[in-house]
Amino acid sequence: MKKRAIGQSGWLWTSLASVVAFIYFFPVLFIILTAFRSRSDTLATPPKWIFTPTFENFYHIFFRSMANSTEYVATGFHVYFFNSIYISGMSVLLALLIGTIAAYGFSRHPLRGNDTYLFIILTTRMLPPIIVIVPIFLIFRITGLAGTYTGIILMYTAFNLPFSIWMMKSFFDELNTEIEDASRMDGASESSVFFGVCIPQVKAGLAATSVFALILTWNEFLFSLLLTNKLTRTMPPAMARTIGGEINVDYGLLAAMICLFIIPIFLITYLLQNQLLRGVTFGTIKK
Amino acid sequence: MSTIELQHLTKAFGDLIAVDNVSLKVEENEVLCLLGPSGCGKTTTLRMVAGLEVATSGDIFIGNKNVNNLDTRDRNLAMAFQFYALYPSLTVAENLANPLFAENLSSEEVKKKILEVADILQLRDIVNRKPHQLAEGEKQRVAVGRAIIRDPECFLFDEPLSRLDVQLREQMRGQIKEVLSDLKKATVIVTHDQLEALTMATKIAVMRDGLIEQVSSPHDIFAKPNNTFVAGFIGTPQMNILDCNIIEINSSIIKLKILEQEVQIDFITPLNVNKNDSYFIGIRPRSFELVNNNASDNFSGKVDLIENMGSEILVHIKINEFTFRSVQSRSKNLNVGDIINLKPKKGQVHIFNKNGEVIRNE
Ligand SMILES: Nc1ncnc2c1ncn2[C@@H]1O[C@H](COP(=O)(O)OP(=O)(O)OP(=O)(O)O)[C@@H](O)[C@H]1O
Ligand SMILES: [Mg+2]
Secondary structure, three states: OOOOOHHHHOHHHHHHHHHHHHHHHHHHHHHHHHHOOOHHHHOOOOOOOOOOOOOHHHHHHHHOOEEEOOEEEOOOHHHHHHHHHHHHHHHHHHHHHHHHHHHHHHHHOOOOOHHHHHHHHHHOOOOOHHHHHHHHHHHHHHHOOOOOHHHHHHHHHHHHHHHHHHHHHHHHHHOOHHHHHHHHHOOOOHHHHHHHHHHHHOHHHHHHHHHHHHHHHHHOOHHHHHHOOOOOOOHHHHHHHHHOOOOOOOHHHHHHHHHHHHHHHHHHHHHOHHHHHHHHOOOOOOO | OOOEEEEEEEEEEOOEEEEEEEEEEEOOOOEEEEEOOOOOOHHHHHHHHHOOOOOOEEEEEEOOEEOOOOOHHHHOEEEEOOOOOOOOOOOHHHHHHHHHHHHOOOHHHHHHHHHHHHHHOOOHHHOOOOHHHOOHHHHHHHHHHHHHOOOOOEEEEEOOOOOOOHHHHHHHHHHHHHHHHHHOOEEEEEEOOHHHHHHHOOEEEEEEOOEEEEEEOHHHHHHOOOEHHHHHHOOOOOOEEEEEEEEEEEOOEEEEEEOOEEEEEEOOOOEOOOOOOEEEEEEOHHHEEEEOOOOOOOEEEEEEEEEEEOOEEEEEEEEOOEEEEEEEEHHHOOOOOOEEEEEEOOOOEEEEOOOOEEOOEO
């Protein structure tokens, strides 16, 4: 694809694209601006667009605490932020590991009724989580998984697996199996065919799958709300608690948290964007 | 010892029998060409020999050892794949070097071998390119190179020259033949190009719908086809296969009714045929002589169409609504509309029963 200068595509398209982009990014922009407003500026109606930026909200995340009616309670941000990274990271890695191996199996060594199995795996994602949350909650209570890292990581791994299997299978299906056969002829063992020949060819797929799984897990709210406790909670329910239904919601604090919350996912997506682009457009620009 | 033997080899994909009870033997120093139309099971047969496909039933022996339960990498074979199977991220040289990893050679030896193979296959200029920068014909030659760079027990080639232009194909045919004859290994070459088979093979196996129709030397498969399929498949232009009826048998001389004409043909020796029965008669377009007057031993017909074949012409002759074809020299000056007489050459007429099986001279 050739890069075109903006001027070439015409001012009409450029301005149209800018308008669409602005509409999309407006909420994000608003949150970012809010994070830098002082408490009084935040509550001003109509919103104040010109204001003196302040870091006081960010300072409060770490060094003060949030208002909970009359008391001050520590935000515990560093704990929840670490939890989010640890839990999402582990569960995405696990889902990717199991999903890739399973996908390879489904693609290269189909079972009798292969498609049925694949379909059944997908059906687990057809129900909205809220429907299954009660039985899962009970299972977690009985098995003692409730509130543990292991529990929520397993939950998210299961949550990400169907998608990972399907996506990785489509990448394996796209490969030329003759290359694998050729390396078998060259003396490669089955494991070096998998690790040495197949995996390098689906790098883009691994990147795309992990980013999608990561975004889903990072933003997941319901499971985390019900299956974690004070120590293992992730960011989304933790942030919800700063709203908490109180009268004086600290929007500035919340906005500052959101700003920090989107940084990791933003960075990872940015770093993997080339792989990602190839990943999501696979099949169309192959060969 | 380098031999390949297949015994009652069968492969079914669900309901489809891709390879049906195939038995073959390739001796040391022999080049067997598997020849057949697309989809007849050639690649599947080769893949079973390589251990890339598990046979439904039957046995495979390599060097007289049963390899049914041996993994591909333990069979010590080299194979050139139909669709090249080059590693996309490696250069031509690295692709060529890959089969050598298992052999623990020094990097000088590897380099030497790569250049040797690159010379044979005229790849010298492109050894540092990646597969996506190559033309189809170049990729194919790299694929062949990857097979011949090693010293395996046996060689397998799946359509090794199909994407080359005529000139290069002729050259490569010679090169590969030379390489193979130096190595003295049992070799199987899959092809649907009969010229390739006729020139490279010491033995040809013609396949159709998973079945082996005939295994013979290149000359015999051309001169003594076992059935109408082989007769029609081998040789260009295609053999004329016509319905006929036997009117009179007089020792080796048989009077036939072909296309409503009565023609006497001398089969040299008596044939096991019955009077008044129907048969197929097969005569190659090059097996006709042009004669001046209509006699009891020739056909007479009208020239319907003349196709140019370079120094020769392919004449379509129409007799009573049927056409058959004959190759004639350009110097004969034939024109559309001429009435000509064609006499089948002695000993070059094939007769088949209604099941298509040949009836041989006793
Ligand atoms: N993995 C498979 N699953 C199902 N059917 C298959 C499979 N591989 C091959 N076949 C079928 O088996 C038959 C023989 O295939 P094969 O590839 O051996 O043909 P071929 O003689 O090599 O043809 P070509 O000259 O086109 O390469 C075909 O009908 C094909 O569709
Ligand atoms: Mg084939």
